[in-house]
Amino acid sequence: MxxxxxxxxxxxxxxxxxxxxxxxxxxxxxxxxxxxxxxxxxxxxxxxxxxxxxxxxxSKEELFTACIRREAARLTEAVKAAIEPGLAADRQLWAGLEAFFRHTAENPDGWSVLHRQARTHGEPFAAEVTAMREELSAFVTFLIGAAAREGTPPAPGTVGAGRSGELADRDIEGLAQALVGAAESLAGWANESDKLPAKDAAATLMNFAWTGLGGLMRGERWSPR
Incomplete structure (x- = not known):
């Protein structure tokens, strides 16, 4: 009315x-x-x-930049908010991945702005997405570093959780970069025509990241139980 x-x-x-x-x-x-x-x-x-x-x-440019910043902030906040510091390292990583894929699936327009539009129209838009990626990579670097230091036996229902061993800082940062890049790529593919539900996408990447390709070939799987 x-x-x-x-x-x-x-x-x-x-x-x-x-x-x-x-x-x-x-x-x-x-x-x-x-x-x-x-x-x-x-x-x-x-x-x-x-x-x-x-x-x-x-202007249209400033409006688009503001949209990129808002959507990037919402995504990073969703990932960080999902992680409970007291959980084991593998559970923290799982919570972050699940939050990432759930947020991108539930906000397809925002994810399209970040993953497709901002990256393809040059500066200053690409720089905004790079800043988001660096923040996520730094956060994942922290999680992987915590996992490397944890060195605890596998939790019940998991495979390979908390294996001891030392990783150089460069290796940890490289793994974080690879994981964030893989998450972005998988989300882009999974959300296209609803190819893969968010939880399944998170499980796919968690298995690859935590269990490893060799373990998957042997039939091993990580479980959130």
Missing amino acids: GAVKGVKAKRMPRAVREQQMMDAAVHIFGRRGYRAASMDEIAELAGVSKPLVYLYLN
């Missing part, structure tokens, strides 16, 4: 209005791509005028 005649509509706070515009922008950018998306479409979906979008977010 429209506003009652003669009654001034309640003014929406600026922060709320900006988020509303960005929600619309993420949807349009994710579905149509940066170049094909128009400010008219974004304004119409947000239920505001195009001049208001420019007033709040200045």
